[in-house]
Amino acid sequence: MSATISEEDVKKELELHDELDLVLVLAIGPSLASHLAVQKRAILISKLLGVDLEVKPYRYGLYSETITEKLQSAKNATLFRKRDGKYELAPIGLRAYYEILKRLAVKKGEDTSRFIEILHHMSDDELLALTYHLFPESFEESEIKDKVRAVIEQFRGKGIIKAKREGEKIVLEADA
Amino acid sequence: MRPEKSEKKEISIGIPGLIEIHYKREKLVKAVDVKPCGMMVLALSDGVLVLHYDENTKKLRYAFFDSKGRLRDVGETF
Numbered sequence: 001m002s003a004t005i006s007e008e009d010v011k012k013e014l015e016l017h018d019e020l021d022l023v024l025v026l027a028i029g030p031s032l033a034s035h036l037a038v039q040k041r042a043i044l045i046s047k048l049l050g051v052d053l054e055v056k057p058y059r060y061g062l063y064s065e066t067i068t069e070k071l072q073s074a075k076n077a078t079l080f081r082k083r084d085g086k087y088e089l090a091p092i093g094l095r096a097y098y099e100i101l102k103r104l105a106v107k108k109g110e111d112t113s114r115f116i117e118i119l120h121h122m123s124d125d126e127l128l129a130l131t132y133h134l135f136p137e138s139f140e141e142s143e144i145k146d147k148v149r150a151v152i153e154q155f156r157g158k159g160i161i162k163a164k165r166e167g168e169k170i171v172l173e174a175d176a
Numbered sequence: 177m178r179p180e181k182s183e184k185k186e187i188s189i190g191i192p193g194l195i196e197i198h199y200k201r202e203k204l205v206k207a208v209d210v211k212p213c214g215m216m217v218l219a220l221s222d223g224v225l226v227l228h229y230d231e232n233t234k235k236l237r238y239a240f241f242d243s244k245g246r247l248r249d250v251g252e253t254f
Contacts, residue, residue: 044215047214047215047228048215048216048217050214110219111217111218111219111224112217114217114219114224115217115219115224115226118223118224118241118243118245119245120245121243121244121245121246122241122245122246122247123245126241126245126246126247129239129247129250130226130239130241130247133237133239133250134215134226134228134237134239135228151247152250155239155247155248155249155250156249156250156251157249157251158248158249158250159249160240160248160249161225161238161240161249161251163236163238163251163252163253164253165253165254170236170253172225172227172236172238174218174220174225174240176220176221176222176223176225176240176248
């Protein structure tokens with residue numbers, strides 16, 4: 001079916017959606033994704049791209065009611081759908097995923113699109129560790145904070161990145 | 177033995193001054209602004225460095241993931 005979807009079809013479909021819908025396409029990605037993974041990826045991507053998204057600390061860290069509503073919205077059924085309790089992109093949504101990545105690489109640079117691709121290789125534990133570490137308010141209402149903290153501590157100060165302050169300046173040295 | 181190539185990038189984040197990132201990479205990276213309370217990512221040769229500056233605590237938090245999405249290092253400035 002995807003072979004019959006033209007580039008023009010994808011462009012027209014993208015015009016029908018707001019930027020948060022497109023963040024969700026990036027967050028679901030090419031494989032079946034759990035609700036937790038979609039939430040965490042979408043929060044990270046929206047922060048990175050500067051897309052407004054209201055989030056609050058909840059049982060598994062930062063949570064967005066808007067993301068849940070959009071995942072269930074009939075308007076988005078052309079892009080993604082629920083299967084076996086998880087989310088997957090519809091054929092045109094998958095084409096849209098690669099189109100958005102291509103546009104981001106041009107507009108924001110390869111770093112952004114590479115990060116989004118790497119997000120899809122992360123396990124749930126790593127996604128949780130990343131969001132909790134970057135946004136410590138995630139711990140506030142969390143039922144799994146001890147588990148997540150243990151993962152973060154396991155990787156703290158491994159020496160690949162060295163950070164220091166020099167007056168008003170922050171210096172990061174990356175051995176990678 | 178060929179010396180390792182080191183590049184230096186200065187990125188303005190507004191209020192606290194500068195973040196300088198020294199890294200080994202074969203090609204130059206485009207500068208990306210980190211807004212206060214903003215997030216940025218930098219692709220390095222072996223993975224991706226994720227940064228977030230928290231204006232309230234004045235801390236820069238970072239995490240490094242390899243290209244297979246495995247967490248390798250986390251930390252923060254004080």
